[in-house]
Amino acid sequence: DSGVTQTPKHLITATGQRVTLRCSPRSGDLSVYWYQQSLDQGLQFLIQYYNGEERAKGNILERFSAQQFPDLHSELNLSSLELGDSALYFCASSVVGGSNEQYFGPGTRLTVT
Amino acid sequence: AQKVTQAQTEISVVEKEDVTLDCVYETRDTTYYLFWYKQPPSGELVFLIRRNSFDEQNEISGRYSWNFQKSTSSFNFTITASQVVDSAVYFCALSERLFGNEKLTFGTGTRLTIIP
Numbered sequence: 001d002s003g004v005t006q007t008p009k010h011l012i013t014a015t016g017q018r019v020t021l022r023c024s025p026r027s028g029d030l031s032v033y034w035y036q037q038s039l040d041q042g043l044q045f046l047i048q049y050y051n052g053e054e055r056a057k058g059n060i061l062e063r064f065s066a067q068q069f070p071d072l073h074s075e076l077n078l079s080s081l082e083l084g085d086s087a088l089y090f091c092a093s094s095v096v097g098g099s100n101e102q103y104f105g106p107g108t109r110l111t112v113t
Numbered sequence: 114a115q116k117v118t119q120a121q122t123e124i125s126v127v128e129k130e131d132v133t134l135d136c137v138y139e140t141r142d143t144t145y146y147l148f149w150y151k152q153p154p155s156g157e158l159v160f161l162i163r164r165n166s167f168d169e170q171n172e173i174s175g176r177y178s179w180n181f182q183k184s185t186s187s188f189n190f191t192i193t194a195s196q197v198v199d200s201a202v203y204f205c206a207l208s209e210r211l212f213g214n215e216k217l218t219f220g221t222g223t224r225l226t227i228i229p
Binding site: 002031033035042043044045048055056058088090092100101102103104105106107109 | 148150156157158159160163204215216217218219221222
């Protein structure tokens with residue numbers, strides 16, 4: 001158990017819908033990262049937050065957004081969902097930044113039908 | 114831009130054999146960090162090791178060992194006396210020490226199957 005929690009574990013929804021994925025980092029970790037794992041794109045970095053502020057952005061679609069709250073938990077919002085958004089979404093946390101090891105949550109498997 | 118290449122897509126070995134997973138990276142930075150993660154069939158990503166670019170010492174942890182060679186930009190992972198529980202997808206990853214760009218760049222992974 002990495003100490004990072006993600007909910008829900010599985011999510012099935014229809015195209016055009018909006019979903020919210022939730023992540024709670026390990027106790028004491030200030031950085032939260034979101035990654036998407038799909039068969040065709042592999043593991044891709046989406047976005048990083050550090051202590052409530054956006055720190056780095058990857059190949060995140062405009063339909064996707066995230067935030068980190070004062071209690072350090074983070075949410076990833078995916079809207080106008082398409083079939084191609086079906087993937088495993090991971091949250092990771094670290095103490096400070098990318099030089100520290102990132103500990104991953106169990107992931108949320110999103111299926112868009 | 115940073116890049117990680119894991120040329121071995123799939124490897125199968127018989128239990129108790131040794132196996133080496135290759136990882137080659139590209140980066141323009143002089144300070145960077147390399148990682149290995151394991152993804153077992155259950156799907157979670159398990160941290161295995163982190164090395165920084167200034168520490169080229171090889172590391173051993175039980176049956177696992179890592180060989181970091183800056184001259185060839187490689188960070189290879191060896192499992193000695195493999196066991197069925199080692200069956201998983203293994204990812205090599207790179208992080209550059211650039212403010213505002215602290216993401217992990219992953220390789221495509223190597224699927225390791227240990228045959229009993």
